[in-house]
Amino acid sequence: MNVEALKPPAAEPEKRGRKASKETRRQQLIEATIDSLARRGYSETTMADVADGAGLSRGIVNFHFESKEKLLVATLQYMADEYAAHWRSALQKAGDDPARQLDTLVAADFDRSICNKRKLAAWCAFWGEAKSRPTYQALCGARDRAYQNVFIDLCRKLKEDGGYDFDPVATALGLSAMLEGLWLRLMMGTEEVTRETAHQAACECLASAFPKHFSRDGQRAGKAATE
Template sequence: MGGATTRKPRKERKENAERRRRQLLDAARRSILTHGLARTTLATVADEAGLSQGVAVFYFTSKGGLLTETLRDLYEGYESLWMRALEGAGEAPLDRLMALLAADFSAEACGPDVLPLWFAFWGELRFTGHYAEVAAEFDMRRHAALSGIWAALLPQSSQTEAEQLAEWMESLTDGYWQRLHLAPESYDRARALAASKVCLSRLVPDLLRAPTT
């Protein structure tokens, strides 16, 4: 009985800490959308969260620490999204490729409240080492997964060729993300997904015969 009563407050403290941390990360996203990355501060984030600046400092110490963790959280959400897509697609390589592509153009990955965050951080990768380290960590796992799918799709190809195909596909989706970000009034996610499928069918015509849905 005594052990149970001491564990409960500890669990509650942990849950409260996780809730506060989540609250601040969500507020950081809103602050970036409202003020931009450069003008987001611990104060703007605390204000968005409805908390004191002291609470923000307690959990993240500095603006740099908070923004780095916000980027990591963004990548973690994206990684969870495409990994769930792969888990639900089964073992067929083509199904896995199409599932991953569909996930890339979901609202969760590149909706209007997410794309500005990606591009705000990507614009700073060359200048902020912590951002670049976070991006490299997640991009490496994503590239490895995509290269593996291409290698399974084209078993006669070399590892270098599979990695090249993965790079081309990443560049393709990145380009459409940029278009969706810069001209959302003239382009939408469904159109970008369909166009990407057609492009891949041209790249490997014997394997992907112009899928349009």
């Protein structure tokens, strides 16, 4: 009997191991890029900074990303995917009630996993470059439109349910701009603005726009509260 023939092939496990290691290193480099963007800003972040921050050789950075621009695009892609997965998961868990869905989406924007000084600073670094970099605009544009369309749809449903007199598209745009503005305030690090106070301010806006569905204490009101 050929004993060697009975042994499982070693190539496939080794291949999986190499793949896992490559993905781990890429993730390390992306996380280190987020750290560098938060500390140094966009223009001051270098491949060497990222390598040092990840505890990897500079050759490893070049092997995985070839250039600073490719590394930054991959980092923006990761952050955009993470944000999209976060709000989509929150929306799915909210059920079918539009008021609950909108409430959940707003609350999700202030979850610590995505709303922290490190990631907010990295987002701001990318926002500052977006106007002159079409790649960044294209990368986030479709995701932004999908998010905005959900807001428009929810505003339209709440208008019909509550008999409100507003334009759903303009109201959705205002809500999105309000959330982005609160993120900027949080990034600036002023003492009076925390994740909790920012969320409270967002709830105040919901109560103003949809008084039959939200109260000023951050709770859902009226019909929505009884369902």
